[in-house]
Amino acid sequence: MAKVHVTTTINGEPMEFLCEPGDTMLDALRGTLNLTGSKEGCASGDCGACSITLDDRLICSCLMLAVESQDHEIRTIEGMANGEKLHPLQQKFLEMAALQCGICTSGMLVASDALLKKNPDPSEEEVRFWLAGNLCRCTGYDKIVRAVMETAQELQNQEMRAQ
Amino acid sequence: MTELRYLAPTSLDEAIGVFAKAGSAARILAGGTDLLVQMRSGVLKPGVIVDIKKIPEMTAIEQTADGGFRIGAAVSGMALHDHAHFGKIWPGVLEAVNLIGSKQVQGRASAGGNLCNGSPAGDSVPAMVAAGAIVTVQGPNGRREIKVEDVPAGPGRINLKPGEILVSFALPPRPPGSSDAYLRMIPRTEMDIAVVGVGVSLTIKDGTVTAARVGLGAVAPTVLLVEDAAKALIGSKLDDAALAKAAAACSAACRPIDDKRGTIAYRTKVAGVLLKRTAAIAAQRATQKN
Numbered sequence: 245m246a247k248v249h250v251t252t253t254i255n256g257e258p259m260e261f262l263c264e265p266g267d268t269m270l271d272a273l274r275g276t277l278n279l280t281g282s283k284e285g286c287a288s289g290d291c292g293a294c295s296i297t298l299d300d301r302l303i304c305s306c307l308m309l310a311v312e313s314q315d316h317e318i319r320t321i322e323g324m325a326n327g328e329k330l331h332p333l334q335q336k337f338l339e340m341a342a343l344q345c346g347i348c349t350s351g352m353l354v355a356s357d358a359l360l361k362k363n364p365d366p367s368e369e370e371v372r373f374w375l376a377g378n379l380c381r382c383t384g385y386d387k388i389v390r391a392v393m394e395t396a397q398e399l400q401n402q403e404m405r406a407q
Numbered sequence: 408m409t410e411l412r413y414l415a416p417t418s419l420d421e422a423i424g425v426f427a428k429a430g431s432a433a434r435i436l437a438g439g440t441d442l443l444v445q446m447r448s449g450v451l452k453p454g455v456i457v458d459i460k461k462i463p464e465m466t467a468i469e470q471t472a473d474g475g476f477r478i479g480a481a482v483s484g485m486a487l488h489d490h491a492h493f494g495k496i497w498p499g500v501l502e503a504v505n506l507i508g509s510k511q512v513q514g515r516a517s518a519g520g521n522l523c524n525g526s527p528a529g530d531s532v533p534a535m536v537a538a539g540a541i542v543t544v545q546g547p548n549g550r551r552e553i554k555v556e557d558v559p560a561g562p563g564r565i566n567l568k569p570g571e572i573l574v575s576f577a578l579p580p581r582p583p584g585s586s587d588a589y590l591r592m593i594p595r596t597e598m599d600i601a602v603v604g605v606g607v608s609l610t611i612k613d614g615t616v617t618a619a620r621v622g623l624g625a626v627a628p629t630v631l632l633v634e635d636a637a638k639a640l641i642g643s644k645l646d647d648a649a650l651a652k653a654a655a656a657c658s659a660a661c662r663p664i665d666d667k668r669g670t671i672a673y674r675t676k677v678a679g680v681l682l683k684r685t686a687a688i689a690a691q692r693a694t695q696k697n
Contacts, residue, residue, distance in 0.1 A: 248413065265413035265456065268443065288444045289512050290598075301485055303514040307443050309436070311413050312458060355510065376597040377509020 252313040254279070255323025263310040270294045272310035273320060281321035281350045285379065292378035295351040295358075296320045302358040304377075321350035324357065333357055333395045342391035344382035352378050356392045365400060368393060415458040419465075419545060419574065422457055427547045427570030429455040435572060437465070437481035438515035440508060441524045464574060465519075468493060474580035480519025480542075480573045488513070497578060498692060499587030499606055499685075503534030506591060509598055519573045522555065525563045528601045528625035532559065534589040536622030536632050537606035540578050546571030556622070559629035582618075585610040586692035590685045591624070592677050594668060601625040602669040605657065605681040607689045609640070616640045616690075621653070621682065626661040626674050633660045636682060645690050653686065654679030 247262040254277065261276045270287070273279045273296070285291035287306045294305040297319040305320075324331045333356050336342070343349045352375065359366060359374045366374070371392050372385070380388065416422040426433050432454030436442055445451040459465045465481040468490050476493060484504040487493055494501040507516050507530050521529040522542070532555070540555040547570045555576065560566045567573065587608035593599035604624035610617045621636040635656035643649030663674040 246410065264411070266411045266446065287447060289440055289508065292509060292511055295511055298514070301483070301514040302511050304509075304511040307438075307440050307512070307515060309413065309439065309443070309456070309458075311415075312436075312439075312460075314415075358510075373597065374510055377511045 248311050250311055250314050252315065253317045255319055261310075265309070265311060267310045268306050269296065269308040269310050269313055269318070270305040272313075273305060273318075279320055279322050282354075283347050283350060285347065285351075290377075290379065291348070291351075292355060292375075293348050293351040295354040295378065297354065297358060300358075300361070302355055319354075321354055324353060331357065332399060333360070333392070336391045336395040336398070337388070340387055340391040340394065342383065342387040348378060348380040348382075352380070352388055356388075356395075359392070360396055360399065364403075365396060366393075411453065412455045413458065414455060415461045417461045419462050419572075422459055422462060423545055423547060423570065423572060425455070426457045426572060429457075430569070433457055435459055435523070437517045437520040437523075438483055438512075439520075440512050440516040441520060459572065467575075471577075471580075476576075476578040478518065478576045478578070480523075480575055481517045482519075483515050483517055484513035485510070487518075496581055497538060497587060499589045499608065499689060500531070500534045500538050500540075500578070503589035503604075503606060504531045506530045506589070518576060522558055523565055523567070523573055525559055525561070525565050526600075527559070527562055527627060527629055528604065529630065530589070530591060530601055530604055530624070532630040533604045533622030533624040534587065534606035535576060536630055537587055537589075537608040537620045538578050539608065539620055540576045542576055543574045544571045545574050550574075552577075556630065556632040561628045582610055584612050584693050585618075586689050588685045588688035588692065590681050590688070592669075592681060600668065603674055603677045603681055604630075605678065605685045607682070607685040609686065609689045609693050611690060611693045614644050614694075616643055616645060616649075621657065623657055623660060623678060623682075626663040626678050628662070631660050633657055635659070640686065645686060650683045650686060654682045657682040 283293040285293035289304045289307045296305045434453040436458040465479040467479045469477045518531040521531045535555045589606045591601040591604035606622035608620045619637040619640040621633040623631045636653040639652035658679040661675040665671045
């Protein structure tokens with residue numbers, strides 16, 4: 245089997261790995277790279293549990309080949325907290341119990357972060373439409389949507405205080 | 408067991424060379440949102456994957472000198488969404504592209520892939536047909552242009568010759584008073600396959616429609632250009648009689664399947680209803696003062 249050598253950047257760190265040409269990015273992350281925060285739900289792009297960003301664009305890592313990450317920049321849930329300090333979205337998800345089993349959570353967080361970077365002040369409708377590609381089979385979305393809205397509000401307030 | 412090879416050529420000539428050489432075992436990878444799912448489900452077992460995203464022409468969005476647009480076949484829906492001008496000029500094409508899958512899928516999925524997947528229900532296709540888009544394809548025997556409505560050949564099949572690759576979409580310049588819209592019927596509010604999809608592009612001068620094109624999806628083996636519907640709209644002031652005639656033309660063009668999403672009768676009726684609604688949105692956009 246001819247493995248492919250891939251040089252990429254993951255969560256800001258230069259990274260090299262070997263993969264099969266047909267391996268998905270999710271396979272490489274969870275297997276070779278031992279970054280198991282991205283979850284495999286459907287493996288067909290429907291559930292969003294494997295959400296990552298590729299050059300700051302939200303994508304499903306199950307719908308991308310690992311070899312495609314060559315010379316690109318990947319960010320995963322593992323790169324979200326700042327060392328021991330949780331990202332404000334992670335903190336708010338905890339406080340507001342915006343999770344039950346947790347399988348969808350890392351994808352929800354990565355997707356929510358991508359939304360707030362693009363649109364720091366989303367309406368509830370915008371949050372709901374943005375997260376339509378992230379399926380949760382336990383909480384019923386309300387707590388998740390509220391946690392995203394509250395984080396957005398808090399970050400906006402912090403921004404105003406800083407000015 | 409055949410071994411899969413991944414190739415990412417940086418020029419179109421190189422891509423055509425390797426794609427043609429690999430023959431029927433080769434598959435083009437643009438966004439991969441259809442290809443990877445088909446590979447995983449075992450429907451497809453390609454021997455060679457040709458990733459076209461390293462070819463600059465495939466990922467470029469260009470406004471041409473005449474005011475038209477050229478969109479590379481591998482441009483993602485989200486890249487098109489983020490373009491500064493495209494959505495102002497072709498809001499209908501943009502809304503159709505941005506109905507494909509989730510935000511995650513839109514981060515990768517391309518209009519080129521949507522067309523080449525050959526689904527009768529592909530959302531971007533009726534909007535591109537309404538827009539009068541021309542696609543450039545290139546193969547071992549050179550480059551040629553085809554109307555977008557002539558690309559689909561049937562469910563999962565397209566009219567490209569062996570070794571040919573879809574390169575880009577050319578959208579024509581728009582006279583003042585022009586706009587477009589796309590609407591689809593789905594059983595849910597988000598993320599589903601169209602039961603009917605309608606794209607309408609209009610030019611309106613002094614309240615009268617001077618040009619119109621109608622694309623219709625999910626109601627026949629291929630996406631359709633409905634010329635009779637456009638004829639009914641052209642010359643009218645979009646009065647009830649003209650809209651009724653255009654709606655009837657859309658319903659008459661339907662040759663749908665009967666499935667759990669919609670019966671033949673339902674799809675046929677909805678095609679007409681959606682034509683009226685889509686035309687109203689396109690007209691409102693075309694006549695609004697900026």
